[in-house]
Amino acid sequence: MRLFAVSALREPPFPGRRHDSTDQVAGESVEWARSFGLIDTGQRLLRADAAGLAGRACPDGSVDRLRLLTDFITWLFVMDDACDEDGLGAAPTRLAPTVGALLDVLDRHGDPDGPPPIAAGPLGHALHDLCARTRAHDRPALLLRFVSQVQRYLLALLWEAANREHHRVPQVAEYVQMRRHTGGVHPSLTLTDLASDGLPGAGRRAHPALLTLDRLTVDLVCWCNDLFSYGKESRSDPDGHNLVTVIAREAGADEADALRAAAERFNRALAAYLVAEAELLDSGDERLRPALAARRNWVRATYDWSLVAARYA
Template structure:
């Protein structure tokens, strides 16, 4: 896996659900039925992106039925990403955030002007199973992660509107929000059926593991999406931030980012190995969760390299 003249060396083994391709076919048909206004070209683009394969790499042990739900949620988040990148003001993103949270926290019978049309229809459909099946504490955890993500998207939109390039110190925590990785970590519990107690989920070392994994998948994405981000990100890309602060070319900045990524990967492996025992009733569930966080890193790498969303 290369980035510029440097190589990403990821020791996490790749995984892929045996249901991924079948779910991808199901997903295309489902989207067309949930939202008949989707144009054929949009459906084809979503199909080529392979969001079911992305979900299948992050949740390789999910049942086929659950992978359908996960793939639909992934598609919704990418549609939100495209929507916010293309034409949304900070005020638009704020309204969208409020509408999404109203739906997640109150239910599909609630309405909010910030969430309408295609985005509402697809989210209502994708959210049905988790809302019915998962306990209240998990639904709160999931909606809080979505709130954090969309708050980050709004801050990025505000920076773009003001023509403001973030510093590295500002960008790294902002990127942890815009990546939606924390949403994907909550979905590990849906996919595995193992909901951790809050005290374990928010244990300081597990939080550091989650942050470090988030950095890994986010920075890798910044490298592979660099060409697209040069034109439309307003400088919100670690390579571009590094190039600006170090006064080097983007090509030189790629090498610096890859070196930092490699050091961060070594730290991630050390952190995972240092997670303490929480007792025989929880250790297996914690191990499953950590494996899911690791899958988020490797799965993002492998999907990014195969998906038509990031042409190489």
């Protein structure tokens, strides 16, 4: 599938870079996951290479903030694998107790005087640690944004579980909307903004042009992931949560046509992204540049990481 993706996708026209401390952070993040009981041997996590993705998405900034981003991506990989490969997300009734406990953790917003309940388990205690470390940076608006985005991620996982239980493949428009949450990209962007000091104020955050760019960034990251991962997913237990699959079902297309249609959707979104980015750059607001750099880094990082990550081999 990598050969198809490379041949069909337009390569993001941004320079690829990597944080100098990526390798150091990789080992530290695996140990962090092990310390919370998220993993045993860590072999599956090593194949995922969370640090490789984070280091490309955040090539600058302090090591501790890169660690926070890497640990969160590590947490996402563990959560996704539990749902997709270990059966936690096979039905909403199976997933709901875990989601409820994690929402309880998020409601505490990393309060150092309010540790998570024992029932939260390893995933909950690790998530509390991530919230507490985000809280320690004393950016209340960013903390609230991060927490609300993770809440939407968790609720979207319940949507996926309901679809799996009923063997339901969603329509394309529904899938595109929900994929923006199941991918966990929004909270990852928030921590990248923190790591790169690219924190636009509330007024700029709500600007329609930046909201459009955020939406395009998330779509590009998720659709790139869908195309690179489709081969692995279609070989194992076919799942209705992939852009190729939903296009094939809705259009009545065969696999080859659906793959081409998904690639064309990515390429059109990349063209729209470049137009939206150019308009923001032309606005002359220099305070937006770090945020814009973070978003283009994520688009490029996902493409480059997908080329080498053993997760999709």
